Amino acid sequence: MGGYAFYVWGSYGVTFVLLAGEVLMLMKRKRNLAAREDPPEYETDSSPVAASFQELQ
Amino acid sequence: MSKRKMNWYKYAAPANFYPIAGKMIPVFTVLTVLLFVVGLYVGFFIAPTDFQQGESYRIIFIHVPAAWMGMFLYVLMALYAGVGWAFNARLGSMMATAISTTGAIFTFISLVTGSLWGRPAWGVYWVWDARMTSTLILMFLYIGFISLQSSIDDPRRADRAGAVLALVGLINVPIIYFSVQWWNSLHQGSTITAKSFKMAPSMLAAMLILLGACWMYSIAVVLTRLRYIIREREHEAPWLAEAVV
Numbered sequence: 001m002g003g004y005a006f007y008v009w010g011s012y013g014v015t016f017v018l019l020a021g022e023v024l025m026l027m028k029r030k031r032n033l034a035a036r037e038d039p040p041e042y043e044t045d046s047s048p049v050a051a052s053f054q055e056l057q
Numbered sequence: 058m059s060k061r062k063m064n065w066y067k068y069a070a071p072a073n074f075y076p077i078a079g080k081m082i083p084v085f086t087v088l089t090v091l092l093f094v095v096g097l098y099v100g101f102f103i104a105p106t107d108f109q110q111g112e113s114y115r116i117i118f119i120h121v122p123a124a125w126m127g128m129f130l131y132v133l134m135a136l137y138a139g140v141g142w143a144f145n146a147r148l149g150s151m152m153a154t155a156i157s158t159t160g161a162i163f164t165f166i167s168l169v170t171g172s173l174w175g176r177p178a179w180g181v182y183w184v185w186d187a188r189m190t191s192t193l194i195l196m197f198l199y200i201g202f203i204s205l206q207s208s209i210d211d212p213r214r215a216d217r218a219g220a221v222l223a224l225v226g227l228i229n230v231p232i233i234y235f236s237v238q239w240w241n242s243l244h245q246g247s248t249i250t251a252k253s254f255k256m257a258p259s260m261l262a263a264m265l266i267l268l269g270a271c272w273m274y275s276i277a278v279v280l281t282r283l284r285y286i287i288r289e290r291e292h293e294a295p296w297l298a299e300a301v302v
Contacts, residue, residue: 004113011170
């Protein structure tokens with residue numbers, strides 16, 4: 001890059017990091033929306049530890 | 058002979074626009090990737106080295122499209138916000154909100170790439186000249202719009218407040234554009250005017266292809282964000298439960 005590599009690659013690097021960051025932010029927003037619209041059903045804990053804890057109670 | 062008229066007002070309703078936006082996003086995503094690959098290839102492998110600035114001029118291929126996008130998107134954002142406010146069209150206001158983040162990012166990119174180009178070209182990263190200062194003001198206008206909207210809980214009130222700010226800030230766009238003519242500026246004048254362009258054809262091609270890529274990217278990202286905003290704001294609407302998410 002004729003001694004200008006830092007400036008040229010820095011410019012394109014910043015651009016693509018920011019654009020990729022925006023896409024990642026949107027993907028995160030989609031996940032949050034999906035979780036809000038369809039909250040996961042919490043299963044009852046059937047592990048041996050939970051069973052013995054219930055027996056103690 | 059019967060004339061078929063398309064009812065454009067139909068698509069002002071989020072329920073009708075939502076599925077169409079979903080179909081458009083993959084097309085614009087493919088075009089974005091395609092144009093970025095072609096534009097970068099032309100810019101780095103076909104466009105010749107500049108006789109004055111050497112290789113550093115290649116920053117222009119991303120700096121100018123980003124700067125133009127920052128201005129274009131601001132005008133679009135203000136127009137949509139104005140339409141949303143004047144006609145009580147909530148999709149217009151949602152579109153303005155969706156555009157604001159992408160516009161702010163492109164304006165920030167234009168400031169950073171301009172700064173990185175300024176160092177080898179002028180010897181400084183930053184000067185308070187008219188073009189750069191007015192672009193920085195544009196960045197603050199975007200930040201102001203986003204902050205104002207997020208600080209008001211009622212979405213329709215937030216839309217109206219944002220619209221006032223966006224429309225008042227519109228005055229800054231011609232100031233940015235004509236700043237290099239109105240004031241003595243370190244920044245170079247317009248590379249492309251209506252009558253001529255001061256670049257080799259391959260350089261111009263790379264810049265315009267990357268401008269196209271930025272447009273396609275903006276449309277894809279804005280439509281995606283708009284769909285999420287619709288889902289957030291209209292989550293109680295019965296049509297949304299039936300829509301294919």
